Amino acid sequence: MVNVISYMATMLELELRKLKNDRMELYTRAIQPMLWLVLYGTVISRIRAIPTGGIPYIDYITPAIIIQSSTFISIFYGLTLVWERESGILKKLITTPLPRYSIVIGRSFASGVRSLFQILIITIIALLLGVKFYNVFYFIIASLIIFFVSSGFASLSVVIASFMKTRERFMGVGQAITCPYSLLVMDCVP
Template sequence: MIDFMRNMLAMIELELRRLRHDRTELYTRAVQPILWIAIYGPIMSGVKAIPTGGIPYTDYITPGVLIQSTTFVSIFFGLIMVWERESGILKKLFVTPASKYSTVIGRSMSSGVRAIFQVLIIVPVALLIGVRFIPDIAYFISALLIIFFASGGFASISILVASFMKTRERFMGIGQAIIFPLFFASNALYPVKMMPPILQYFALFNPMSYVVDAVRGLMISGDLTDLPIDLLAIALFDAIMFVAASVSFKRIIE
């Protein structure tokens, strides 16, 4: 267990060191979510067609847009890990005493590091645009932790999917193919109640809904009634994805 934690921390440190050398990707990836908050949000809030429970529409979508953005980061991070198997990096890691599982899970979790930095770039811009966050540092940090742990699960989804792909060229479209269904069938842009029944059913199994709900409660609305269910759902999602990704990854390196 100590070995497991140590290897995971080493993987997270690797990610921090990478970011210290080059942060360009964080900035370019921040453009899209900022456009959602700065343009889509204000325009749609003029329509006043979406019941947000009294929250300004831009504020309402901010957590959803943040999660969509960090999920993008995680999904592509998982794909990169599968690319690494074509280089020698994973082969060498698998010949260290660290267990294969801790390597796969550690790499998934370190996508959370990137996700948090992504949030820290977008939030100040959202503040400037006029989004009102709950001014409680404990709430904010809790939200970051939830994003961190959820990111690991999303990175695992992409490891799982990418492990069935034979060539790296096919990976490119997959990121979008995973994220947009999750995004549109979640409560990121509108309440689940507004969806057609079949989509509502899908949203029930959509991990992104639970992450958005938890983060929205902690950052914007202060409504934490569903937080325990959200946390349970996220923990379950992570556990299932970690196991599935580890098993499928073990299969493809052989």
């Protein structure tokens, strides 16, 4: 049991080192949510056509933007696996003594950590725009839930990617997952 946890921690550390050396990925992934907050949030809040129950519109859509952008990263996380298969890195990784499930779980948790960074960036932008987070405890609980949901989507993504031979096929499956999911998130959050 201790070995499995250390194997998962090793995979998590590997992914975090990649992120540490290439921070541009974090910044580029923040562009779309920033556009949603800055452009759509401020413009639609001035129109006042959507009933929000007395909450400013930008405060109303911020949770949905956080959830959507954080989990979309995870849905396409399996693309890395397809790329690693094409480049030959996956063969080297599979020949290590790590159990395969520890590779999947470790990488999934790494995707969850990426989602936490995404939450942090979007929260900073939202605070600069004047968004009020009404209950800090709920925000922390929501962040933990998003971490585990993102990890779950990353696991699903890695499993799906293990059956895909090309990036194009995987992108098609990822799009098929994100379309109904985005409608669900935007419809269900506050």
